[in-house]
Amino acid sequence: xxxxxxxxxxxxxxxxxxxxxxxxxxxxxxxxxxxxxxxxxxxxxxxxxxxxxxxxxxxxxxxxxxxxxxxxxxxxxxxxxxxxxxxxxxxxxxxxxxxxxxxxxxxxxxxx
Numbered sequence: 001x002x003x004x005x006x007x008x009x010x011x012x013x014x015x016x017x018x019x020x021x022x023x024x025x026x027x028x029x030x031x032x033x034x035x036x037x038x039x040x041x042x043x044x045x046x047x048x049x050x051x052x053x054x055x056x057x058x059x060x061x062x063x064x065x066x067x068x069x070x071x072x073x074x075x076x077x078x079x080x081x082x083x084x085x086x087x088x089x090x091x092x093x094x095x096x097x098x099x100x101x102x103x104x105x106x107x108x109x110x111x112x
Contacts, residue, residue: 003094007087009060009067010075016059016087018094025058026092037096040089047088052081055088 002022004015016022023033030036030051039046047055057072067075076084 003098004063005059005087005091005094007056007060007084008079009056009065009072010078012065014060014063014065016056016063016091018091018098019062022058022062022091023095025062026055026095029054029058033092033095036092040092045085045089049081052076052085052088055091056084059087059091 002017002019004017007014007016026033030047036046053069053073053076056076057069060067060072065072
C-alpha cells in the first residue's frame with residue numbers, strides 16, 4: 001500500500017497515493033518527479049501554476065476524484081493555491097522518498 005498525501009478539494013478530502021502510476025502520470029504531464037524533488041531540495045520550486053494543477057489533478061484522480069482538470073483547478077483556487085502547492089510538494093516528496101521527515105514548504109524550504 002503506497003503512502004498517501006491528504007488534500008481537501010471542494011470540501012472532500014482525498015488520500016493521494018504516492019504510487020508508481022501516479023509518478024508515471026506526473027512524469028508524462030509535468031516532468032520527472034525525481035528531478036523535481038532534487039530541485040526542491042536545492043530550494044527551488046520546480047513547477048508552475050499549471051504544473052501544480054496537473055500534479056493535484058493526477059493525485060486526486062488516483063484517489064477516486066472524477067472532476068475534470070478545469071474543475072480541479074477551480075477547486076484549487078477556491079481553497080487557496082498555497083495549500084495546493086504544499087500538497088503537490090508533499091506528494092512529490094512521498095513518491096521519491098516514501099514521505100519526508102520534514103516536508104518541503106511551499107516556498108521551497110523545509111519545515112523546521
